[in-house]
Amino acid sequence: xxxxxxxxxxxxxxxxxxxxxxxxxxxxxxxxxxxxxxxxxxxxxxxxxxxxxxxxxxxxxxxxxxxxxxxxxxxxxxxxxxxxxxxxxxxxxxxxxxxxxxxxxxxxxxxxxxxxxxxxxxxxxxxxxxxxxxxxxxxxxxxxxxxxxxxxxxxxxxxxxxxxxxxxxxxxxxxxxxxxxxxxxxxxxxxxxxxxxxxxxxxxxxxxxxxxxxxxxxxxxxxxxxxxxxxxxxxxxxxxxxxxxxxxxxxxxxxxxxxxxxxxxxxxxxxxxxxxxxxxxxxxxxxxxxxxxxxxxxxxxxxxxxxxxxxxxxxxxxxxxxxxxxxxxxxxxxxxxxxxxxxxxxxxxxxxxxxxxxxxxxxxxxxxxxxxxxxxxxxxxxxxxxxxxxxxxxxxxxxxx
Amino acid sequence: xxxxxxxxxxxxxxxxxxxxxxxxxxxxxxxxxxxxxxxxxxxxxxxxxxxxxxxxxxxxxxxxxxxxxxxxxxxxxxxxxxxxxxxxxxxxxxxxxxxxxxxxxxxxxxxxxxxxxxxxxxxxxxxxxxxxxxxxxxxxxxxxxxxxxxxxxxxxxxxxxxxxxxxxxxxxxxxxxxxxxxxxxxxxxxxxxxxxxxxxxxxxxxxxxxxxxxxxxxxxxxxxxxxxxxxxxxxxxxxxxxxxxxxxxxxxxxxxxxxxxxxxxxxxxxxxxxxxxxxxxxxxxxxxxxxxxxxxxxxxxxxxxxxxxxxxxxxxxxxxxxxxxxxxxxxxxxxxxxxxxxxxxxxxxxxxxxxxxxxxxxxxxxxxxxxxxxxxxxxxxxxxxxxxxxxxxxxxxxxxx
Numbered sequence: 001x002x003x004x005x006x007x008x009x010x011x012x013x014x015x016x017x018x019x020x021x022x023x024x025x026x027x028x029x030x031x032x033x034x035x036x037x038x039x040x041x042x043x044x045x046x047x048x049x050x051x052x053x054x055x056x057x058x059x060x061x062x063x064x065x066x067x068x069x070x071x072x073x074x075x076x077x078x079x080x081x082x083x084x085x086x087x088x089x090x091x092x093x094x095x096x097x098x099x100x101x102x103x104x105x106x107x108x109x110x111x112x113x114x115x116x117x118x119x120x121x122x123x124x125x126x127x128x129x130x131x132x133x134x135x136x137x138x139x140x141x142x143x144x145x146x147x148x149x150x151x152x153x154x155x156x157x158x159x160x161x162x163x164x165x166x167x168x169x170x171x172x173x174x175x176x177x178x179x180x181x182x183x184x185x186x187x188x189x190x191x192x193x194x195x196x197x198x199x200x201x202x203x204x205x206x207x208x209x210x211x212x213x214x215x216x217x218x219x220x221x222x223x224x225x226x227x228x229x230x231x232x233x234x235x236x237x238x239x240x241x242x243x244x245x246x247x248x249x250x251x252x253x254x255x256x257x258x259x260x261x262x263x264x265x266x267x268x269x270x271x272x273x274x275x276x277x278x279x280x281x282x283x284x285x286x287x288x289x290x291x292x293x294x295x296x297x298x299x300x301x302x303x304x305x306x307x308x309x310x311x312x313x314x315x316x317x318x319x320x321x322x323x324x325x326x327x328x329x330x331x332x333x334x335x336x337x338x339x340x341x342x343x344x345x346x347x348x349x350x351x352x353x354x355x356x357x358x359x360x361x362x363x364x365x366x367x368x369x370x371x372x373x374x375x376x377x378x379x380x381x382x383x384x385x386x387x388x389x390x391x392x393x394x395x396x397x398x399x400x401x
Numbered sequence: 402x403x404x405x406x407x408x409x410x411x412x413x414x415x416x417x418x419x420x421x422x423x424x425x426x427x428x429x430x431x432x433x434x435x436x437x438x439x440x441x442x443x444x445x446x447x448x449x450x451x452x453x454x455x456x457x458x459x460x461x462x463x464x465x466x467x468x469x470x471x472x473x474x475x476x477x478x479x480x481x482x483x484x485x486x487x488x489x490x491x492x493x494x495x496x497x498x499x500x501x502x503x504x505x506x507x508x509x510x511x512x513x514x515x516x517x518x519x520x521x522x523x524x525x526x527x528x529x530x531x532x533x534x535x536x537x538x539x540x541x542x543x544x545x546x547x548x549x550x551x552x553x554x555x556x557x558x559x560x561x562x563x564x565x566x567x568x569x570x571x572x573x574x575x576x577x578x579x580x581x582x583x584x585x586x587x588x589x590x591x592x593x594x595x596x597x598x599x600x601x602x603x604x605x606x607x608x609x610x611x612x613x614x615x616x617x618x619x620x621x622x623x624x625x626x627x628x629x630x631x632x633x634x635x636x637x638x639x640x641x642x643x644x645x646x647x648x649x650x651x652x653x654x655x656x657x658x659x660x661x662x663x664x665x666x667x668x669x670x671x672x673x674x675x676x677x678x679x680x681x682x683x684x685x686x687x688x689x690x691x692x693x694x695x696x697x698x699x700x701x702x703x704x705x706x707x708x709x710x711x712x713x714x715x716x717x718x719x720x721x722x723x724x725x726x727x728x729x730x731x732x733x734x735x736x737x738x739x740x741x742x743x744x745x746x747x748x749x750x751x752x753x754x755x756x757x758x759x760x761x762x763x764x765x766x767x768x769x770x771x772x773x774x775x776x777x778x779x780x781x782x783x784x785x786x787x788x789x790x791x792x793x794x795x796x797x798x799x800x801x802x
Contacts, residue, residue, distance in 0.1 A: 067479035
């Protein structure tokens, strides 16, 4: 079996932890797998390096920033190779360049364009454990690039895809994906298997285990992803294609997002194209609109409600200024929360959404907005009921059983 | 004028100091020179990184060690480029690879074999200040190598040579080369100009401003070297060809080496080839013999005295065991010091050595061994008179005037 593993910054936090990672890899290697291991920088190091680059100017040249930032993973990859060699294994570290990771030239947030696996494959054939510096690549001019937040996960998934690996294991300080946030609902259960699509919905709603870019890439390449902890031996959560999941729960999890703001445009002139105009203006201002609900108003007017991240509300207000003449009133509500139930089982079951509405009604929680997709129902409620709503929904779908 | 500058680890010690270096470079650039700047890692960083690699084993794979160690200079070179760009200059950082520095494959102590200056030259033509990560290169397989102690100086001198630069300035925390150690003789004077050969003799005797490899390379390429401080605006010391030095002092400096041991082999059988056998045995044990003096003994026997570094005495004793049968007695004296006077002017002046002997005699200092070259007289004396001898010689040759 060919396994790609990725160890995050906390797992690689110091030499002792790197030795611990080496011990885990050794166990895996003794099962006779081919192994590629992708590593992050020691936790904190990337932040320190970013701090250095910002000392001189708030806008350092991204090319130079990448030269600085890419150092962290070079160091940890070589240290891990040293630890593995010392344990008697054949091991070798590769920079992004040596691993054949070709990206575009958008420094500090480059996208992987191709992976030349020739050298990687020849090392695997010689039975090397190949340790790859994550988060980095080179562009077509040979300039070092970095991949932005979650970049090491991306490196791992992309390498797994290019090598047609059997499995990609993402090791972090979290032991998997839960039915909901265990800090809110102590009966939250770890999910054994979940589909890529469900994971995408959960990740976009604050389950920060994996970034969407990584899950999307794994889905595209059809690589089973496992997310688990490097500090325990608990089984993690496998993220895979729907068809690979035998027993599909109707609802897999409950997600909560408290970082949204609701904008209500009341009494919008109901002329053709007005919604398009508004949302084009928002897009041009780089504002990420999430939910959109349009309802019929009085006197040929309409009401338009939408949500966006709290951090973008000031830009949004500026962009909306142009539409004041078309609208009776614009209200902004920061005290909201979005709770969502996610599950591919919904597609083939009826009554899933109504069960959610009933659960919230039973607690006297008023629903301000509803938005549904094939595998998700999202509801905007008053912020103060957020945790109560999560617990009610978690119990209503028997996720604690 | 094309100037190559090199800034050491103390000069690049933190962001504030890097900004200070950028300010110095700016002054130079405004004089309309073409500039290549070679940098070391922040002081202490390389030691920390070495410590990491030794955590796992005392003998980490040198290839992996180089992957780790080369990171320090990548970081400082990019930070300096950021600082310079922020001041409005065109600046770009280059790793050893990008700078075209090709080395052999002896990791952790590679030797520069060639420099492909194509890219460097094209950047200089575009008027970039080119900041090069010192201490590193790549071998013919594209593997990162490091150059060992003093490696950044070597990078600077080699680049200066390959570009046929007009000047190579080495910035450290020391403001130049002195007539002797100012901690011993407070009247020591900074030397304005000194020849490569004198510098080589002084450096090998403990004036740690520059390593011999760098001076030898500068001599070979005929690049004038200036060593000066990055913390003051004092003129430093220029190291150049003898012919470029107008007024040549008879004696340029007094050097002291307290890290030698004297071995006296008394009553050596005076058969042909015995000395060759002894010193071949020492060479095979990698022991650096410094001075050798042979004197005629009694009864067809001879006395052989030599000095070697204190750190190598145990290996030397083992190597000498084979010769016990050929010798009456072997004495080891650790309480010695070697004082030397250095000066190219000696070649054309007589009486230089006798002046030294008289100076020591006047202080009742007994000379145990003498060794002379064209530009140097070295004397081994009792360790306790070392500083007194330095001061006497310094004054005898009027170096304090």
